[in-house]
Amino acid sequence: MKDLRLSATGLEVDHDGAPLQAFADTVLRGLGQVMLQNNSYAGLLFLAGIACNSPVFAGAALLGTLASTLAAIALEADRQMLRQGMFGFNGGLVGIALLCFLQPTPLAWACVALAAAGSTLVLAALQNALAAARLPVLTAPFVLTSLCVLLASTRFGRLQASDLLPTPGLPNGASLEGVATASTLGEGLLTGVGQVFLQDNMLTGALFILGLFVASRRACLAALAGSLSGMLVAWAMGAAEPAIRSGLFGYNSVLVAIALSGAALAPGRIAIACGLFATLATPFVTAASAAALEPLGLPALTLPFVLVTWTALLASRFSTS
Amino acid sequence: MKDLRLSATGLEVDHDGAPLQAFADTVLRGLGQVMLQNNSYAGLLFLAGIACNSPVFAGAALLGTLASTLAAIALEADRQMLRQGMFGFNGGLVGIALLCFLQPTPLAWACVALAAAGSTLVLAALQNALAAARLPVLTAPFVLTSLCVLLASTRFGRLQASDLLPTPGLPNGASLEGVATASTLGEGLLTGVGQVFLQDNMLTGALFILGLFVASRRACLAALAGSLSGMLVAWAMGAAEPAIRSGLFGYNSVLVAIALSGAALAPGRIAIACGLFATLATPFVTAASAAALEPLGLPALTLPFVLVTWTALLASRFSTS
Amino acid sequence: MKDLRLSATGLEVDHDGAPLQAFADTVLRGLGQVMLQNNSYAGLLFLAGIACNSPVFAGAALLGTLASTLAAIALEADRQMLRQGMFGFNGGLVGIALLCFLQPTPLAWACVALAAAGSTLVLAALQNALAAARLPVLTAPFVLTSLCVLLASTRFGRLQASDLLPTPGLPNGASLEGVATASTLGEGLLTGVGQVFLQDNMLTGALFILGLFVASRRACLAALAGSLSGMLVAWAMGAAEPAIRSGLFGYNSVLVAIALSGAALAPGRIAIACGLFATLATPFVTAASAAALEPLGLPALTLPFVLVTWTALLASRFSTS
Numbered sequence A, B, C: 001m002k003d004l005r006l007s008a009t010g011l012e013v014d015h016d017g018a019p020l021q022a023f024a025d026t027v028l029r030g031l032g033q034v035m036l037q038n039n040s041y042a043g044l045l046f047l048a049g050i051a052c053n054s055p056v057f058a059g060a061a062l063l064g065t066l067a068s069t070l071a072a073i074a075l076e077a078d079r080q081m082l083r084q085g086m087f088g089f090n091g092g093l094v095g096i097a098l099l100c101f102l103q104p105t106p107l108a109w110a111c112v113a114l115a116a117a118g119s120t121l122v123l124a125a126l127q128n129a130l131a132a133a134r135l136p137v138l139t140a141p142f143v144l145t146s147l148c149v150l151l152a153s154t155r156f157g158r159l160q161a162s163d164l165l166p167t168p169g170l171p172n173g174a175s176l177e178g179v180a181t182a183s184t185l186g187e188g189l190l191t192g193v194g195q196v197f198l199q200d201n202m203l204t205g206a207l208f209i210l211g212l213f214v215a216s217r218r219a220c221l222a223a224l225a226g227s228l229s230g231m232l233v234a235w236a237m238g239a240a241e242p243a244i245r246s247g248l249f250g251y252n253s254v255l256v257a258i259a260l261s262g263a264a265l266a267p268g269r270i271a272i273a274c275g276l277f278a279t280l281a282t283p284f285v286t287a288a289s290a291a292a293l294e295p296l297g298l299p300a301l302t303l304p305f306v307l308v309t310w311t312a313l314l315a316s317r318f319s320t321s
Helices: A002-015 A019-035 A040-053 A055-074 A079-083 A089-101 A106-131 A140-153 A182-197 A202-215 A217-237 A241-245 A251-262 A269-292 A303-316 B002-015 B019-035 B040-053 B055-074 B079-083 B089-101 B106-131 B140-153 B182-197 B202-215 B217-237 B241-245 B251-262 B269-292 B303-316 C002-015 C019-035 C040-053 C055-074 C079-083 C089-101 C106-131 C140-153 C182-197 C202-215 C217-237 C241-245 C251-262 C269-292 C303-316
Strands: none
Touching (some): A019 A040, A019 A055, A019 A079, A019 A089, A019 A202, A019 A251, A040 A055, A040 A182, A040 A202, A055 A079, A055 A106, A106 A140, A106 C303, A140 C269, A182 A202, A182 A217, A182 A251, A217 A251, A251 A269, A269 B055, A269 B140, B019 B089, B019 B182, B019 B202, B019 B251, B040 B055, B040 B182, B055 B079, B089 B106, B089 B140, B106 B140, B182 B217, B182 B241, B202 B217, B217 B241, B217 B251, B217 B269, B251 B269, B251 B303, B269 B303, B269 C140, B303 C106, C019 C079, C019 C089, C019 C251, C040 C055, C040 C182, C040 C202, C055 C089, C055 C106, C089 C106, C089 C140, C106 C140, C140 C303, C182 C202, C182 C241, C217 C241, C217 C251, C251 C303, C269 C303
């Protein structure tokens, strides 16, 4: 706790003599950064959205964001990045993912705190590794840390998987399953945003959209456009209707759209090409990632978002290559 | 099409006032670059070789090369690289691979055009990512794009796999299967070259060799030496006779041999060591890649060529490290 | 052999006119470097430890170290690194791994020599690839080369797997298996060190510890602390008792502890954080790697050591990022 007090004192300046308030604000911004928003009100609405679907997940998100932020403070991370919540969002997602796919034993809760804190070191490592390529870490630390703990749980008798974790199996061809209707698209539009935090809940998605609206009209529009386009491409390819309805083809497109709309690509052909590419490629990478992880019985989480965004960002510097 | 006309006009200079002829030449060079030949006659002979095995694959190769080249023109790619077909060969291979492993529905043809165009952005991204290591992208964009679409097809009801796509399974030890004879080696020598374009056809292989001969005696010799050495190493290790006969242990060695013979390594011990390494390692990496992708039911395509060539190129700069 | 004589002559200086003695010393240092010790007595004790568990493995380790060192001499590698055994340890481990997981046919022995020599080129390539990130290659060349040959063996009828190679399967949740007692921890403490060379033998482990003690008290303590902490974390998570007893959760922690204790991290919060991270993360990454390779029927070897150490080293430069 000494670390915290120390740094919190350090934070006083930005928050006239209210270190704990500053810290709470930092944590909320951390939750906001899951959708790339440096905005504590957005974070608060995201937390509310999670809570109205499951208080347990809200608690896990809070604990994870707290642990990863404290780890960053202990590491004396860059104060401005810290203050913007850049060291909170991966931990928050780790918290939700572990309690979503593991049974909520006390040991699982302990793993949330430790894994979230560990994700800050993974973030620090990735930041160094990606510095040369001038790429942001995005949610890669969350994906790597969570998949590692979930994989490890298959060897650890005290960590039991929940029913939500996919059963390991070999991918085999899909047949057309269910018929997508207007209700599919309507529900999927909201759940697609909700799934960014692994929440399959329309109201949660609506509150997330509200949070985005408060933080940035542009991000809000991008999120809706992403959720819709992801569904439409998946639907055109014949993806299973239940998967579309529950937003599984939306959330990665939501994040890609927000990230690229905020990446300030120089307007022009390359920006258009990258946008088109991301729109069409994300549902394919989403399906491919899910299939690639099927033999291990792992969810793709936001891996497709990371892969597509990195590709688009690198490609957008084409002219400079 | 405006992009095309614009750039084609830009190309006039190299082709005295015949933009479309210049474009056709660019597309043929793109096919030639599959075997690293900046030569439109080679490209034409490669296309003829594919056509005499399957007009459908020839059409797919042409569509893919066209789409990826047009994407590069739209992205205002470096004109000289463009003119040399450097933005065509990955798309051409994507076209063949998708129609080879997916059922040839209209949607599959649409995916060929989109995936081939997308492979140009993957290429642009990889070019940036590999710039620091001074490595060429080789056929990595083709491999990544094709594997992604093939994996995604297991979740997309409207994209059905063809009989050529391997069935997912767990790798288990091989037993000696069949006896390799002179006819095995004779047939494998040609099919090994044919398989560079996924064509299991001796006449096709012969036409490819002719194309290489026209473009570069050195590349032609390297290709034959690669196809032969790949087979011999695999045979010595007890690989299945049918796999050797159909060139599956040849095509990666063919490409590695062409690439390294053209890489102008400073003659000396390091060049010799890299050559020996590539000769012996490629069949192992080929077998290992096929086994590694078996649980996902995916073909290794030219992944072994990419991995071995990158390793050899990096190792060849050993002294400088 | 000409290469050898030449360079050995070159080595005379450091070893007053005894080229072969200098070469033998280089090979022993190579074995010592498996535990990051530039000390020929340590190497000798490691070799003795392997021999008293299995003369075959000792021979394989010697042949592998010899082959990879000769390859480095032929490549005119940096003489000082060479003399410190930096080009021997990956080959030595390749030798043990191949004879441990493949049946010891003459062809398997030939593969040991070739693969070990090949691992030197993989090392050269990785060294170039990692130079920008200022990361050591550690045992990555060993892991990549060995996994490649073991995977390839599933397609090569003349290379048969031994009983020690895990059977391919899909990972599924573990149940609490066995009860860890004091004897589990006592045995595991020693076998955990022995498993660094894939030796499940307490006496072997004891000799390894003696070797470390001779070379560096600090490394010796780090190894014991690593072996113990790895077991304790795995035990707390409910790992299978037989796995803990045979040191499978110890050896990666042993190597991580030695590597980080020798990495001379600037003392302070970051060093403490990296140490805590490595202590807790290594058993998870060990379990996760084993599970991730289960569908391919491959052992994780020292992949967890490489991944955790790279992450910790990159994270330790956090402040500088």
